[in-house]
Amino acid sequence: MTSREWRYFWLKLGLLAVACVFLSRLFFLQIIQHQYYVKEANAMRIRQYELLAKRGQVYFMDGEEEVVPAIMNERTWTIFVDPYYIIKNGGSNGVLKKEEVQKKLTEALGDKIIAKWDKVWENEENMYYEIAKQVDYNTTVKIKEMNLRGVGRKETSRRVYPEGRNGAQLLGFINAEGVGSGVEGALNYRLTGKDGMLKTVTDVNEIPITVGDDNIEIPAEDGENIVLTVDANVQRKVEKVLENTVKKKNGGIAAASAMVMDPNTGRIMAMANYPNYDPEKYWVESDPNVYVNRVAETPYEPASVCKPFTYAAALNEGKLNPDDTYNNTGKTVVGDRVMNNAYGTATRNGVITFRKALDYSLNTGSIEVLRKMGDGTNITKGARTTLYNYLTDNFGLGRKTGIEIYEAAGRIVSPEEQEGNAVRYANMTFGQGMNLTMLQVASAFSSIINGGLYYQPTIIAGTYENGKLVPAQQQPAVRRSVSEGTSKEMRKMLEEVRSVNGGANDLKGYRVGVKTGTAETLDKNGRYTSSKTVAGALGYGGAGKDGAMPQYVVMIRLDGNILLWGSLDAIPVFTEISNFMLQYLRIEPSK
Amino acid sequence: MSAIYTSRRMTSTGSAAWMRNHNAVRHNASLQIGSLMHAFILFLVAVAIGLFALTQGTKVAQYDADIANVNSEIAELEARRDALAVENAKITAAAANDSANAVAAAMTDANTNAEFVKD
Numbered sequence: 001m002t003s004r005e006w007r008y009f010w011l012k013l014g015l016l017a018v019a020c021v022f023l024s025r026l027f028f029l030q031i032i033q034h035q036y037y038v039k040e041a042n043a044m045r046i047r048q049y050e051l052l053a054k055r056g057q058v059y060f061m062d063g064e065e066e067v068v069p070a071i072m073n074e075r076t077w078t079i080f081v082d083p084y085y086i087i088k089n090g091g092s093n094g095v096l097k098k099e100e101v102q103k104k105l106t107e108a109l110g111d112k113i114i115a116k117w118d119k120v121w122e123n124e125e126n127m128y129y130e131i132a133k134q135v136d137y138n139t140t141v142k143i144k145e146m147n148l149r150g151v152g153r154k155e156t157s158r159r160v161y162p163e164g165r166n167g168a169q170l171l172g173f174i175n176a177e178g179v180g181s182g183v184e185g186a187l188n189y190r191l192t193g194k195d196g197m198l199k200t201v202t203d204v205n206e207i208p209i210t211v212g213d214d215n216i217e218i219p220a221e222d223g224e225n226i227v228l229t230v231d232a233n234v235q236r237k238v239e240k241v242l243e244n245t246v247k248k249k250n251g252g253i254a255a256a257s258a259m260v261m262d263p264n265t266g267r268i269m270a271m272a273n274y275p276n277y278d279p280e281k282y283w284v285e286s287d288p289n290v291y292v293n294r295v296a297e298t299p300y301e302p303a304s305v306c307k308p309f310t311y312a313a314a315l316n317e318g319k320l321n322p323d324d325t326y327n328n329t330g331k332t333v334v335g336d337r338v339m340n341n342a343y344g345t346a347t348r349n350g351v352i353t354f355r356k357a358l359d360y361s362l363n364t365g366s367i368e369v370l371r372k373m374g375d376g377t378n379i380t381k382g383a384r385t386t387l388y389n390y391l392t393d394n395f396g397l398g399r400k401t402g403i404e405i406y407e408a409a410g411r412i413v414s415p416e417e418q419e420g421n422a423v424r425y426a427n428m429t430f431g432q433g434m435n436l437t438m439l440q441v442a443s444a445f446s447s448i449i450n451g452g453l454y455y456q457p458t459i460i461a462g463t464y465e466n467g468k469l470v471p472a473q474q475q476p477a478v479r480r481s482v483s484e485g486t487s488k489e490m491r492k493m494l495e496e497v498r499s500v501n502g503g504a505n506d507l508k509g510y511r512v513g514v515k516t517g518t519a520e521t522l523d524k525n526g527r528y529t530s531s532k533t534v535a536g537a538l539g540y541g542g543a544g545k546d547g548a549m550p551q552y553v554v555m556i557r558l559d560g561n562i563l564l565w566g567s568l569d570a571i572p573v574f575t576e577i578s579n580f581m582l583q584y585l586r587i588e589p590s591k
Numbered sequence: 592m593s594a595i596y597t598s599r600r601m602t603s604t605g606s607a608a609w610m611r612n613h614n615a616v617r618h619n620a621s622l623q624i625g626s627l628m629h630a631f632i633l634f635l636v637a638v639a640i641g642l643f644a645l646t647q648g649t650k651v652a653q654y655d656a657d658i659a660n661v662n663s664e665i666a667e668l669e670a671r672r673d674a675l676a677v678e679n680a681k682i683t684a685a686a687a688n689d690s691a692n693a694v695a696a697a698m699t700d701a702n703t704n705a706e707f708v709k710d
């Protein structure tokens with residue numbers, strides 16, 4: 001080879017060597033360390049976002065087909081600042097000085113500011129400090145338009161209750177730990193959605209790039225929008241009536257509750273308690289008892305509103321003819337106790353029919369009915385067992401109804417227990433000596449006036465999807481509690497009761513039945529006292545002349561700080577709600 | 592410039608000489624390029640293809656940026672819609688409550704004209 005050829009040779013060899021070095025390095029980086037660099041690259045360009053599921057909203061019915069929101073989601077924002085950025089760049093590059101930022105934010109946010117400004121600027125290395133939480137849309141837009149550099153916003157959400165305090169205990173709330181009350185707590189498992197996930201390659205501005213094999217999107221599943229059977233118009237009315245009743249009594253009523261239900265389906269049309277609270281600010285309440293939905297969660301002794309159960313059981317067993325008579329002396333001896341009629345009923349003493357005994361709510365009458373369920377003279381174990389079976393198995397009292405919200409079971413003492421003696425059962429015939437919820441009592445009452453069918457009470461009408469109500473399937477009756485004949489006779493008797501219990505104030509031409517109750521309460525020594533009573537009224541309306549069943553059942557409970565009477569204090573509340581229902585449901589007069 | 596080119600096939604005898612390959616002329620470029628120019632041309636092609644790929648990729652990123660902007664506007668409008676829906680629901684409920692109060696006030700006290708039973 002010539003010298004020139006040699007030079008070319010060495011040049012080529014050199015270039016080849018350099019190429020080999022490069023190739024080796026590339027081999028090392030791209031093959032040997034492939035996984036490491038892929039991981040490094042992904043860490044820089046792949047971002048994972050949580051796609052938050054929306055909590056389901058809750059609706060009331062508004063008539064038969066429309067709905068109105070009862071609990072909604074409102075988007076809110078947390079406003080934060082970056083003290084490090086603002087302090088470092090303040091006064092240059094379009095970044096305002098911290099004093100100017102502070103002034104502008106104070107003007108925009110006003111009393112929503114939760115931070116103390118001196119604390120905000122205290123740590124100059126801090127890059128995140130929350131200034132205000134749950135800021136509404138309009139204020140957030142105002143701040144955004146200020147274009148303040150170093151100020152950010154983070155979207156959050158909160159529950160709002162357009163109806164205010166209406167239905168507060170029924171709707172309830174849920175706290176940050178997921179513990180709650182009412183519908184919010186009990187139906188949390190349906191209202192809570194499932195968060196999704198977006199894993200995507202992003203550009204330098206962290207904007208997701210749609211191409212690429214590394215993108216994973218699992219959409220969020222929003223919670224169910226639940227429609228309650230509660231009618232907003234009925235609920236508003238009941239709430240207002242309770243509020244007025246309590247206020248009129250000037251402290252005489254400690255608490256008032258009411259419910260309205262459809263006896264032919266078990267659907268709850270209203271469920272109200274007073275005093276109530278603002279569920280949007282539930283934390284300001286000092287007394288947690290105000291959160292309790294007393295209709296379903298607080299068992300009590302309902303007293304004489306339970307007498308129809310004793311009568312219905314005896315009628316259904318063929319042991320009672322309402323027109324039979326007994327000698328009412330105003331009192332009767334059971335075991336070692338003398339049991340009296342309520343004060344003020346002495347004018348009814350003498351031979352009286354059982355029908356009249358119910359009209360005037362005589363305790364002696366219902367005790368006599370229980371005797372007739374036994375051997376006619378004594379409260380035998382057989383009579384007690386029969387009554388117990390009716391109360392529990394047929395009427396579902398003293399046990400949970402199965403409604404979708406929180407409820408208490410209450411208690412009825414079995415005749416098999418030592419406490420289930422004749423004295424207790426005599427008391428139970430007029431609704432003392434057993435602990436029941438209003439929900440249980442109203443559901444059982446519905447079954448004895450609707451033709452004899454027990455429907456499980458329900459609060460859920462369906463779901464709200466794509467702007468439409470998707471009705472829940474109507475559940476059939478759970479069981480027959482009494483015969484149709486017994487039910488018919490009970491309606492007749494209860495309408496007679498109504499005729500001497502405020503019936504004159506019913507809208508003309510309507511058939512309304514009712515039973516009142518005045519329950520003594522236990523004093524500090526565990527003895528019954530009438531200085532503080534619970535007044536109640538339980539009735540129905542809207543029965544048609546052609547045999548159509550009643551259209552609504554109303555139950556009232558007034559817990560007194562004083563002696564309250566069912567027939568004096570609870571009946572006017574019943575009447576006002578009942579008359580409203582007759583008009584609201586557009587029921588035709590039947591007589 | 593072209594030159595007559597006699598292929599080996601044409602010089603052969605027999606039927607094989609007239610089979611389908613009829614290449615009879617070979618182009619001889621007047622300009623010859625060396626290996627460096629070859630490499631340079633290949634480099635230019637690679638750059639052109641690279642630029643093309645880059646512009647296409649950038650276009651996708653631009654689309655994504657546009658999508659992100661539109662999504663941001665949608666989120667803003669949804670937020671506004673939700674805020675208005677909440678306001679609307681509150682006003683409607685308040686009006687309904689006022690109406691219920693007016694009806695309640697118009698109703699006479701029901702606690703009159705009745706014979707009461709002490710129970």
